[in-house]
Amino acid sequence: MTVTTPSLVVLISGSGSNLQALIDAREAGDLPADIRAVISNRPDAYGLERARAAGIHTEVLDHRDFAGRTAYDTALQQRIDAHAPELVVLAGFMRILTDELVNHFRGRMLNIHPSLLPAFRGLHTHSRALEAGHSEHGCSVHFVTPALDAGPVIAQGVVPIEADDSEPVLARRVRQQEHRIYPLVVRWFAQGRLQLDGDTAVLDGQPLEEPVRLRAADPVPS
Numbered sequence: 001m002t003v004t005t006p007s008l009v010v011l012i013s014g015s016g017s018n019l020q021a022l023i024d025a026r027e028a029g030d031l032p033a034d035i036r037a038v039i040s041n042r043p044d045a046y047g048l049e050r051a052r053a054a055g056i057h058t059e060v061l062d063h064r065d066f067a068g069r070t071a072y073d074t075a076l077q078q079r080i081d082a083h084a085p086e087l088v089v090l091a092g093f094m095r096i097l098t099d100e101l102v103n104h105f106r107g108r109m110l111n112i113h114p115s116l117l118p119a120f121r122g123l124h125t126h127s128r129a130l131e132a133g134h135s136e137h138g139c140s141v142h143f144v145t146p147a148l149d150a151g152p153v154i155a156q157g158v159v160p161i162e163a164d165d166s167e168p169v170l171a172r173r174v175r176q177q178e179h180r181i182y183p184l185v186v187r188w189f190a191q192g193r194l195q196l197d198g199d200t201a202v203l204d205g206q207p208l209e210e211p212v213r214l215r216a217a218d219p220v221p222s
């Protein structure tokens with residue numbers, strides 16, 4: 001029986017540190033997947049440099065070159081489909097996607113969001129968590145659905161908020177956990193252990209009633 005290595009297309013908009021975590025996991029033998037292409041909506045995204053350094057095909061599809069969201073997403077869907085990925089990974093991709101595109105990739109599109117969903121959907125999550133006076137914050141990996149940041153959450157990284165935290169300090173603490181949980185969840189999907197069943201994430205055949213939660217001191221599970 002031939003075992004095929006699942007292929008990924010990763011979408012970015014910026015620094016690409018989550019992309020780098022996936023590249024590093026693959027190079028360490030911890031991610032049985034092939035990153036077929038990295039696509040950015042911003043030509044100046046540093047993540048493009050990270051991809052090129054790793055020998056990964058890159059494309060730029062600048063949203064400013066399109067009349068609107070539907071036209072952009074139609075082109076984006078064609079670019080992604082050209083690589084026939086098993087999984088589309090949003091890694092700091094900063095565009096809200098149309099229902100049509102999300103439904104086209106339903107069950108095979110993941111996102112990492114910098115909050116403990118359902119808290120703080122949308123943008124500026126770290127400053128909002130600080131302003132809310134929460135004692136904990138973190139990140140969530142979820143299946144992407146048309147409703148923004150509302151898809152079934154698979155795993156979360158939990159960090160404390162310290163009294164003297166600034167936004168950049170908290171963001172850095174969260175990103176350290178992002179770089180642990182995203183490769184883990186993508187590995188589960190690549191291993192065929194993770195699926196979306198309706199509106200429920202299923203891991204190892206069991207519906208996830210609650211996300212898998214990791215704290216910094218916890219070892220990364222298999």
Ligand SMILES: Nc1nc2c(c(=O)[nH]1)N[C@@H](CN(C=O)c1ccc(C(=O)N[C@@H](CCC(=O)O)C(=O)O)cc1)CN2
Pocket residue numbers: 090093094095096097098099102111112113114122123144145146147148149150151
């Ligand atoms: N239909 C969906 N699209 C996207 C989802 C999703 O769950 N459903 N997740 C987001 C990722 N994301 C937060 O994790 C997010 C990205 C972008 C925005 C946003 O407001 N974008 C603005 C532009 C902002 C900018 O360019 O800086 C916009 O698209 O008008 C909110 C949340 C990815 N897409």
Ligand SMILES: NCC(=O)N[C@@H]1O[C@H](COP(=O)([O-])[O-])[C@@H](O)[C@H]1O
Pocket residue numbers: 012013014015016017018019047091092093094112113114122123139175178
């Ligand atoms: N709403 C989407 C969003 O805010 N995503 C966040 O953007 C950062 C991207 O960093 P990276 O480009 O270094 O991976 C990450 O913190 C990710 O959670």
